[in-house]
Amino acid sequence: MMRNVYVAGTGSTTFGKHAGRSIESLAVDACAQAIVESGIDRARIGAVYLGNFISGPLNGKEVLAGLVAEQLGLTGIPCTKVEGACASGGIAMRHACLMVATGLCDAVLVVGVETMTHASTTEMTTALNCAMDNEYDGLSGLTFPGLFGLAWRAHAQQYGTTREDIAAVVIKNKANGLKNPLAQMGADLTLEQVCASALIADPLQLFDCCPPSDGAAAVVVCAKDLLSQSPHTPQIRVMASVQTSGSARISQHPDLCSFDATVHAAQQAYKQSGLQPSDIDLVELHDCFSIAEIIDSEDLGLVPRGEGGRWAAQGRTGMQGDIAINPSGGLLAKGHPVGATGVGQIVEVVWQLRGEHTNQVADAAIGMTHNLGGTGVACTVHILGREA
Amino acid sequence: MMRNVYVAGTGSTTFGKHAGRSIESLAVDACAQAIVESGIDRARIGAVYLGNFISGPLNGKEVLAGLVAEQLGLTGIPCTKVEGACASGGIAMRHACLMVATGLCDAVLVVGVETMTHASTTEMTTALNCAMDNEYDGLSGLTFPGLFGLAWRAHAQQYGTTREDIAAVVIKNKANGLKNPLAQMGADLTLEQVCASALIADPLQLFDCCPPSDGAAAVVVCAKDLLSQSPHTPQIRVMASVQTSGSARISQHPDLCSFDATVHAAQQAYKQSGLQPSDIDLVELHDCFSIAEIIDSEDLGLVPRGEGGRWAAQGRTGMQGDIAINPSGGLLAKGHPVGATGVGQIVEVVWQLRGEHTNQVADAAIGMTHNLGGTGVACTVHILGREA
Numbered sequence: 001m002m003r004n005v006y007v008a009g010t011g012s013t014t015f016g017k018h019a020g021r022s023i024e025s026l027a028v029d030a031c032a033q034a035i036v037e038s039g040i041d042r043a044r045i046g047a048v049y050l051g052n053f054i055s056g057p058l059n060g061k062e063v064l065a066g067l068v069a070e071q072l073g074l075t076g077i078p079c080t081k082v083e084g085a086c087a088s089g090g091i092a093m094r095h096a097c098l099m100v101a102t103g104l105c106d107a108v109l110v111v112g113v114e115t116m117t118h119a120s121t122t123e124m125t126t127a128l129n130c131a132m133d134n135e136y137d138g139l140s141g142l143t144f145p146g147l148f149g150l151a152w153r154a155h156a157q158q159y160g161t162t163r164e165d166i167a168a169v170v171i172k173n174k175a176n177g178l179k180n181p182l183a184q185m186g187a188d189l190t191l192e193q194v195c196a197s198a199l200i201a202d203p204l205q206l207f208d209c210c211p212p213s214d215g216a217a218a219v220v221v222c223a224k225d226l227l228s229q230s231p232h233t234p235q236i237r238v239m240a241s242v243q244t245s246g247s248a249r250i251s252q253h254p255d256l257c258s259f260d261a262t263v264h265a266a267q268q269a270y271k272q273s274g275l276q277p278s279d280i281d282l283v284e285l286h287d288c289f290s291i292a293e294i295i296d297s298e299d300l301g302l303v304p305r306g307e308g309g310r311w312a313a314q315g316r317t318g319m320q321g322d323i324a325i326n327p328s329g330g331l332l333a334k335g336h337p338v339g340a341t342g343v344g345q346i347v348e349v350v351w352q353l354r355g356e357h358t359n360q361v362a363d364a365a366i367g368m369t370h371n372l373g374g375t376g377v378a379c380t381v382h383i384l385g386r387e388a
Numbered sequence: 389m390m391r392n393v394y395v396a397g398t399g400s401t402t403f404g405k406h407a408g409r410s411i412e413s414l415a416v417d418a419c420a421q422a423i424v425e426s427g428i429d430r431a432r433i434g435a436v437y438l439g440n441f442i443s444g445p446l447n448g449k450e451v452l453a454g455l456v457a458e459q460l461g462l463t464g465i466p467c468t469k470v471e472g473a474c475a476s477g478g479i480a481m482r483h484a485c486l487m488v489a490t491g492l493c494d495a496v497l498v499v500g501v502e503t504m505t506h507a508s509t510t511e512m513t514t515a516l517n518c519a520m521d522n523e524y525d526g527l528s529g530l531t532f533p534g535l536f537g538l539a540w541r542a543h544a545q546q547y548g549t550t551r552e553d554i555a556a557v558v559i560k561n562k563a564n565g566l567k568n569p570l571a572q573m574g575a576d577l578t579l580e581q582v583c584a585s586a587l588i589a590d591p592l593q594l595f596d597c598c599p600p601s602d603g604a605a606a607v608v609v610c611a612k613d614l615l616s617q618s619p620h621t622p623q624i625r626v627m628a629s630v631q632t633s634g635s636a637r638i639s640q641h642p643d644l645c646s647f648d649a650t651v652h653a654a655q656q657a658y659k660q661s662g663l664q665p666s667d668i669d670l671v672e673l674h675d676c677f678s679i680a681e682i683i684d685s686e687d688l689g690l691v692p693r694g695e696g697g698r699w700a701a702q703g704r705t706g707m708q709g710d711i712a713i714n715p716s717g718g719l720l721a722k723g724h725p726v727g728a729t730g731v732g733q734i735v736e737v738v739w740q741l742r743g744e745h746t747n748q749v750a751d752a753a754i755g756m757t758h759n760l761g762g763t764g765v766a767c768t769v770h771i772l773g774r775e776a
Contacts (some may be wrong), residue, residue: 019442028660034738045714046615048633053450054401054444054450056442056444056445056518057444057445057448058517060445060514060515060517060522061522062442062471062518062519063471063472063473063518063519063636063761063762063766064632065472065633065764065766066473066636066761066765066766067521067636069633070633070635070636070637070640070765071422072421074633075635075648076632076633076634076648076652077632077633078478078479078631078632078633079472079633079765079766080470080471080472080483080631081470081471081472082468082469082470083450083451083455083468083469083470084453084467084468084469085450085451086452091466091468091617094466095468097485098490098492099774101532102486102490102492104490120436126448126747127444129452130444130448130450130452131447131451133448133455133458134448135410140742223537225599232503242512243466243468244464244465244466245453245456245457245462245465245466245467246435246454246459246463246464247463248451248455248458249458252458260464261464264464276464281559306622316566320601322499344445350675365773369628373451373454374451374454376455377451377458378451378454378467
């Protein structure tokens with residue numbers, strides 16, 4: 001019944017500081033690239049989905065889907081902002097895929113966008129805490145670095161994961177980021193440098209945390225017959241598109257070392273695609289903190305439970321490893337303009353599957369993305385595949 | 389191909405001041421009512437759509453769809469907040485209908501919610517201006533009362549609409565509100581009282597403006613086979629569900645007396661349902677200001693162009709008129725908890741079509757809702773019909 005869905009066009013600003021740029025203008029830049037690259041006539045675009053988290057508190061701007069569409073000359077069609085904390089971009093992608101799969105639209109524009117670097121640390125922390133259950137966890141005084149610091153301690157206790165294991169994630173992602181021209185904070189780091197960086201929320205140190213970022217990413221998804229407009233071969237098909245939810249309250253998490261929303265999303269994505277973890281060549285996953293990459297890689301079934309730290313330390317999640325995790329540099333090095341992240345992950349995977357990436361995973365045929373909101377309250381997983 | 393969609397359950401808090409209540413708790417109240425009334429097992433609910441506009445700026449809370457679902461025991465399923473300024477609730481309703489119509493879900497929970505009355509006037513004005521294009525119209529210093537004041541002047545100039553005509557809208561809606569126990573500000577007003585109320589944005593006076601409100605409304609939509617769970621007869625079918633967009637910038641509006649987004653949404657809704665304006669027995673439309681009701685009624689094709697004011701003055705839009713407009717009291721009298729409004733309109737129409745309303749339109753068989761965001765940047769129109 002459902003139609004196949006393809007990614008026909010991609011666009012992205014750099015992730016980093018875009019001082020003086022309006023949030024709309026960043027989104028328009030990414031969208032214009034994606035539309036042009038798709039080769040699809042704008043009149044065929046039937047809807048716009050925009051992922052954004054905190055433009056209201058940080059920019060005094062809402063209804064961004066309509067504002068951005070107007071600047072692109074797409075006025076008239078349904079334009080919807082979707083929000084699910086840090087998973088907002090992935091949720092936008094899923095809704096676009098559903099519109100095409102069900103035949104409601106032939107092509108849909110997806111964009112994720114955020115601007116954050118203009119805000120003070122206090123403003124930003126307050127805004128990011130909008131992703132928490134502020135009637136419960138918020139009252140405890142926790143912030144997200146605090147929450148992921150707790151997860152680190154639990155993982156260390158349960159599985160023996162060490163500071164050195166976790167530093168391996170940082171060193172890998174920062175090195176990958178150096179090869180990605182879109183990345184905000186690529187770096188050639190030593191273990192000593194990671195361990196010497198400032199303490200943020202014990203045991204998390206500075207390099208364990210993703211930076212705040214400005215940026216936008218966009219894709220055009222479409223039905224197969226519209227792909228002929230796009231000059232790009234191979235064709236990239238969306239093999240799975242899944243959205244789940246989970247408890248926002250850490251008191252409700254039976255295990256601090258796992259997010260149910262990710263586990264369920266991955267299970268559904270494997271089922272939808274008919275694939276298994278060993279089929280995945282690369283994944284762009286939600287490493288908002290170094291420890292998050294380890295947890296995510298286990299929750300996604302890509303690494304055995306409890307082995308995430310050791311796999312990182314052994315290089316098994318590197319460019320030549322068993323599974324390439326975050327070849328883009330991930331949130332840690334590419335940056336995390338919150339609402340843009342989930343769409344940026346799709347862009348990265350498409351470029352890998354086309355064989356066009358500046359940090360190319362050899363022979364990448366199947367790629368996954370994983371976008372997680374808050375403490376696992378919202379999650380999306382996508383699997384994309386190369387067609388000859 | 390598409391399946392019929394029905395409204396199986398409704399729920400709503402009163403609209404007004406709910407001091408000390410969290411935004412989540414209001415949403416949970418409305419949802420719990422809707423789920424219980426639907427008789428549908430919560431395990432059959434496949435998704436949650438939550439419409440909200442400015443909880444980020446006003447409450448420091450986002451990711452509300454997930455937070456509310458968790459309190460309802462619905463964790464696991466896709467939970468999405470959608471935002472399109474004042475049309476957020478209608479957009480949530482449309483997405484729920486699409487999920488059921490396409491067969492992706494058998495039942496979906498829709499909720500709209502907002503809390504505003506705790507905020508200062510400055511905080512609220514700043515937050516409401518998030519619905520504007522702040523790179524363009526915002527710079528002019530306009531606020532929404534100012535914009536609708538301009539529309540009033542244009543309508544008066546083009547069509548001869550008078551202060552008395554427009555007061556008739558206020559008097560009617562305030563009187564309807566008196567008969568609606570959910571309404572915040574029903575009143576028995578005279579023309580003299582309306583004309584003596586404080587000037588807000590010339591020529592708009594106090595009673596021409598909807599109040600800020602707290603409140604939540606919810607519905608459960610489902611496929612026909614799940615309706616058997618619901619004790620309610622007659623069955624209420626969604627005959628049209630349309631979402632459009634238009635220019636946010638008033639400089640781009642060819643006519644200040646009309647919103648393209650409404651005109652196009654209405655045309656599509658009539659086409660989808662196979663109905664025409666004369667088939668509509670009642671409409672809940674977006675009277676954020678008195679003049680808006682006049683413009684909306686013309687844009688929806690329910691009243692001849694330019695005649696909206698005179699029809700109101702002649703009682704043709706009253707309870708015994710040609711078309712009953714806003715029997716609930718509308719935004720002017722029922723209140724306008726922004727994200728809740730579009731869902732509240734659906735609840736009102738369902739009760740009318742069931743023949744259960746406290747301000748019942750005689751023999752109501754077909755009802756329409758109209759939810760407009762900003763200066764016409766987003767719009768939804770729904771048509772609901774009674775089945776024997």
